[in-house]
Amino acid sequence: MISVKNLTKYYGDFQALKGISFEIKSGEIVGILGPNGAGKSTTLRILTCYLNPSDGDAIIDGKSILNDEINVKKTIGYLPESAPLYNDMCVFDYLIYMADIQELEKSKLNERLNYVVDVCSLKEVISKPIGELSKGYKQRVGLAGSMIHDPKILILDEPTNGLDPNQIVEIRELIKELGKEKTVLVSTHILSEVEATCSRAIIINKGDIIADDTPRNLSSTFANHNKSAAVKMSIKTNDNIETVKEKLSNIKDIYKVEIEEYSNDIKEISIYSNLEEPRDEIYRFVKSTDWIIYEMTKVKENLETVFHTLTKGDE
Numbered sequence: 001m002i003s004v005k006n007l008t009k010y011y012g013d014f015q016a017l018k019g020i021s022f023e024i025k026s027g028e029i030v031g032i033l034g035p036n037g038a039g040k041s042t043t044l045r046i047l048t049c050y051l052n053p054s055d056g057d058a059i060i061d062g063k064s065i066l067n068d069e070i071n072v073k074k075t076i077g078y079l080p081e082s083a084p085l086y087n088d089m090c091v092f093d094y095l096i097y098m099a100d101i102q103e104l105e106k107s108k109l110n111e112r113l114n115y116v117v118d119v120c121s122l123k124e125v126i127s128k129p130i131g132e133l134s135k136g137y138k139q140r141v142g143l144a145g146s147m148i149h150d151p152k153i154l155i156l157d158e159p160t161n162g163l164d165p166n167q168i169v170e171i172r173e174l175i176k177e178l179g180k181e182k183t184v185l186v187s188t189h190i191l192s193e194v195e196a197t198c199s200r201a202i203i204i205n206k207g208d209i210i211a212d213d214t215p216r217n218l219s220s221t222f223a224n225h226n227k228s229a230a231v232k233m234s235i236k237t238n239d240n241i242e243t244v245k246e247k248l249s250n251i252k253d254i255y256k257v258e259i260e261e262y263s264n265d266i267k268e269i270s271i272y273s274n275l276e277e278p279r280d281e282i283y284r285f286v287k288s289t290d291w292i293i294y295e296m297t298k299v300k301e302n303l304e305t306v307f308h309t310l311t312k313g314d315e
Contacts, residue, residue, distance in 0.1 A: 008055035029179040031194035034204035077151035083142025087131030102149035116144040136167030
């Protein structure tokens, strides 16, 4: 469905993309991740024909972005990070306007309008001015506008940016539902969203692809190959936090102890060990003290750990 081949982009002397290549199959929901300035938005803007690459090509549903731009745009629904909405328009008029821009056939207008209003849950606000809507509803309106012409591919740049937790869950579920019918490429800084929503994650750093796999495989592979960071323990206690940290740091095979957070009188400490199973050693040590321990758990590697380590260059 999407085939990216040696995509390169220069801004003056700065190389934003360094010849990246990847494939996305029909029906996949793929998350594209990376720190600020990594090349995520540049990649999306090239795929949607808003920018021209300096070199390379991308084939979208059999069409090249270099010589078939108009048909590529008809295949794609694009929601930029800041949805281009018109606050003075009501939702209904905006969707009609977007259908007209996309040259949607008049015979299909009512069917598509009813569909996007239903799937994006816009019925209650269909007659309201966009400027009066919450940010969550505005994101839904932008998403509805991007898919009014029934594109095969949806490209979403930071679709949950600035939303509250409830709105994030709503948009997450909507993306998962849309993924049943369409190919979805989503850029986001919220790594838990990728784990919950995407079947695959592509991590970009400094213009290069540094990882490409399912979130689960990335986490398990990272843990297996990065033994120094593979075992992390979490302890919750109400004792003197600095004393606890100092004592734990002196245990053999524990190489790092970090104070994570405070919640009332309960403190959480993360312990990093070279041992494959450090719980016995930690438990025996804690048992010899008078500390009150509320919880001790082994923390599994997740996509956030992988992302942080790969993009920060940690060993």
